[in-house]
Amino acid sequence: MIELYESQRAMRAMRKAAIQRGVLAVLDLGTSKISCLVLRFDGTGRFAEAEEVGRMAGQAGFRVIGAATTRSRGLRFGEIEAMAETERAIRTALQAAQKMAGIRVDHVIACFSGAGPRSYGLAGEVEVAGHTVSEQDVSRVLSACEVPEIGEGREVLHAQPVNFALDHRSGLIDPRGQIGNLLTTDMHMLTVDAVAIQNLAHCVKRCDLELAGVASSAYVSGIAALVEDEQELGAACIDLGGGTAGVSIFIRKHMIYADSVRMGGEHVTGDISMGLQIPQATAERIKTFYGGLVATGMDDREMIEIGGDTGDFERDRRQVSRAELIGIMRPRVEEILEEVRARLDAAGFDHLPSQQIVLTGGGSQIPGLDALASRILGQRVRLGRPLRVHGLPQAATGPAFASAVGMCLFAANPQDEWWDFEIPVDRYPVRSLRRAVKWFKDNW
Amino acid sequence: MRPVIPRTDPAPSRLRYRLERMRLTPGYRRLFRLGLPLLMVAGLAGGYLADDGRRADLGERIAEIRRQIETRPEFMVHLLSLDGASAGVQEDIHEIFPYDLPASSFDLDLPAIRAMIEDLPAIARADLRIRQGGVLAVEITERVPVALWRTRAGIDVLDITGAAIDSVAARADRPDLPVLTGAGADRAVPQALDILAAARALDQPVRGLVRMGERRWDLVLDNGKRVLLPEDEPVRALERVIVLDHANDMLERDLVTIDMRLGARPTVRLSETATEEWWHLTRAGGATDNSAGATGR
16 A cells, blocks of 8 residues: 555646646546646645545635637547557647647646546544544554455555444444544445556656546536536536546535546447448537437427538439438437446445436437436436536537546545555654654553 | 659657757757857857958048048037137137137037136136037137236236236336235235225225234335224224214324224324324323323333
């Protein structure tokens, strides 16, 4: 666990330094697009220390001063497949964003959706050393969590304490200073394939940038798309992306589960392309212009020119009705949503007090999705757009930018992670003298 | 067939990306936006001025423009007008005025002209200003002659401050002015004038004042009698003499000097004949009662 502490702490320190210097870039590596936002922190933000546990990184008000989006290259299912291609795409996005911002960016935080995220619930229990719970007790209980076998070649992406309990009182947000004997905690840990993170780090490094943080795209789009009440009462955010559909469940303002379905909008496009015998680009265009999920009688009569761009312009004047298009799209979207339903069931979402579901991501813009989703996922479905942040261009306010905006919020107002707490005393050899003194005090 | 359009990679090459990033570094941005233009301007100016001929040409052109502005009719001075100066002084000023009119007002050095005019002995003060219409107006305050000062070199005309305004060949040229003499007389002209004003009450005409030892005055009357005045309050001493004169007709008597230097003891010196007369009288009239004293003298 120590190495994890080290690398995550190093990234956290780097992010802090970048925020103090005032400029930080946010990179959303998606399967269909890569977007980059440049944030400027001017140090005027309000400090919200009371709400979180433990020490916070510098939180500040920020403003988006540069934004750029480019078509993604070299990614599949949210994972880097061709390093050089991805690197070029990152360079394109970053250079455009830098140009718009008019300033050089050195630190970047990135999010990606793939790499098979897996959620674990951890529990730790420790006797409180003194009368009241101190920060040391919190770090001790966190380090007392039993780490399950996460498998070879996997790495912890997030590890957030979601609940503290003192004796028989549960649901504490901040146990510090409270009187009790037995401190227990519940922690949510998210692991991903280590190779994916390494590839990402390598790509970012090849662009002369410093990687100052990594986050799961499902998590950050949940931050952006769920309103505060939904995060508090319990809700699931479903980020329908290009290659993957991310699922994250929030309750009491903490993420308790995240997963991703390896299916997304590009599969819909592929289906259209194959079904109608047209190129991918045309299929994508038809999907965005005419796509839908609920067919009506009107759609039978609405004909779409698909002119297959085969070069034989005179004879290739094919047309399809919109109903046909819907007929191709609907099964695939249903499949995705079914898969999401399965993941939610596996996570025990139906036991949550509130079962709000928020659909976001580029795929949520398909007309009729809310009707379809409410039939598959449950009655309480809404389409979510990301929060508004300062200076974000109009073009980047759509649901497709939920994870980019969520990264901004993540950078400005990070959740405590395991490694943000102090390393417990007993891990420090230099403190053994103090422990010896303490032992003497306790026993004599 | 569909034409094959070679699509260029939209991604910047690594080199271009790095250069762009370097360009966006604040230091470089400042260099490009401020440093380079400055350097270019400085370089152009330096290159142009490197040639000697061009530099001289530029200097000439600047001088020419300057001259053109200076010689505009608005800045020209055509006339020298003198106020408050007598004719002789006016002539003197015209003689020493160092510029040829019309001249540009930029060329006129007014403080220097003023100093030059004030150097003239007859002038106490001169105020210069350039008036509208190209007139150099000089307002002159002349020194007022109050006394003559006779020295070995000649006779000077003094004003109240003791400055020599002029010199005259003979006393008769300025009969209206009193005569002072003696070393240091020019440094005590006001006192001398006070004494002379008081002396007007005398019946006898005054010849002049003699400064003795640069500290006190002797009043010389026309008939050669001298009144030796003290250093302090000479006017009061003179008034006492006048009172004595009125009471005893002292100045009518045959005296050589009246010594008022000691206020408590005015002393007279008789002339030789008067002394003899005195002896005569005391020996003749007072032999019985005063012989001892008289012979004792």
